[in-house]
Amino acid sequence: MQNWEGVSEFVAVAESGGFTAAAGRLGISTAQVSRQVSALEARLSTKLLYRTTRKVSVTEAGQIYYQHCRQVLDGLAEAERAVTDLQQVPRGRLRLTAPVTYGETTLAPLVNDFALCHPELQVEMQLTNHKLDLVAEGYDLAIRLGRLEDSSMMARRLGSRTLYVCASPQYLSSRGEPHSLSELGQHNCLPGTLDYWRFREQGRSRNIKVSGSIRCNSGRALVDAALKGIGIVQLPDYYVEEHLRAGRLVSLLEHYREEDDGIWGVYPHNRHLSPKVRMLLDYFSESLGE
Incomplete structure (x- = not known):
């Protein structure tokens, strides 16, 4: 397993732009992220990141290594999702984001009801009016309102608003x-x-x-x-x-x-639609009227 140590941490730093942000994303300490990335650089005998007191940036070698690592991690995640699909039971972590007021008034009660029916599911819901990068920040699903602008995402219409x-x-x-x-x-x-x-x-x-x-x-x-x-x-x-x-x-x-505007469930086009996401979308669609 030594060859894998530090890879997830390096990818998280490269995508989030800093050790602290990467630590928050991975749920570990900043010091642990720093140690793992330093050990990875030592093992490769290559500097992957430029570190200054103000910011962290990726070196040329780091960019090349990141592209390959991202593909490998995506492949591993896809493999895990495929195995989970065999069980057809919503489980594990599900991360979604939605606008604040609509999320508070309409979606959160639906998510809570869904979670009650599936106790093996851990839901993380980020309510914000900013459009988050689903791929870079590791979200499974976004609920967006109105006219869609991002054609790089897959979208399913769940309902409408007047x-x-x-x-x-x-x-x-x-x-x-x-x-x-x-x-x-x-x-x-x-x-x-x-x-x-x-x-x-x-x-x-x-x-x-x-x-x-x-x-x-x-x-x-x-x-x-x-x-x-x-x-x-x-x-x-x-x-x-x-x-x-x-x-x-x-x-x-x-x-x-x-x-009427659309209410949309949006997810990355290259991401396997796991049972937990598909079932939540079905639940939203049924509850929201379309």
Whole structure:
């Protein structure tokens, strides 16, 4: 086994850009990672990494060695997954990532129910609004919303989400209700991350630039502002449907509503779809409605 010692640690350092990050990824100490990589370099009589006080970079020889090691490790992981498939039982670690609010409100309860049914499974769920590199960071699955941009990934549509434009009855009683897209300029529209809202007019998608007294990258904050009568918002269904049903918000401009976005399960195209990932995707699909 000596020939394998340090290989996983070196690959983790090369991909994560540092010993501390690699240690966190592997679940071992930074000192152990450093020792293993140093022993590997000594065994190869080759410097694989440049180390400075500020950063770690891969040498030319290290790049060549990394490419070969990555293929070998991928092959070993594929072999292990193939053997696990024979058992058809979700087990081992499953790492997935999802957007924060959608993950908290919708996915986490589903993941928890799934984990209850499969006690041999260890789930690690990272909720973040940043798009993580699934291959480099070792994730099995990502849940992404809206339009997909990364064609290097495999994707399965699990469900859909609807974008609503809405305001409180209080706001509408004081400012009136817009009935056309051109009237939005006369209203206090509260944008989020983007400065435009999406609509569909005469069969075509159309983006309308909006502005107002508040702009915030938090959907929950915008919902609160809308409920307090400050202005109009455009948000996905999981933020506003409860308030729409209760009459606390009113849906507007429904004739111009954009087509529903997709909810996608995304995974690397060269990664074997293990039973645990496939079964979780099936569970999501059944629960989310498609």
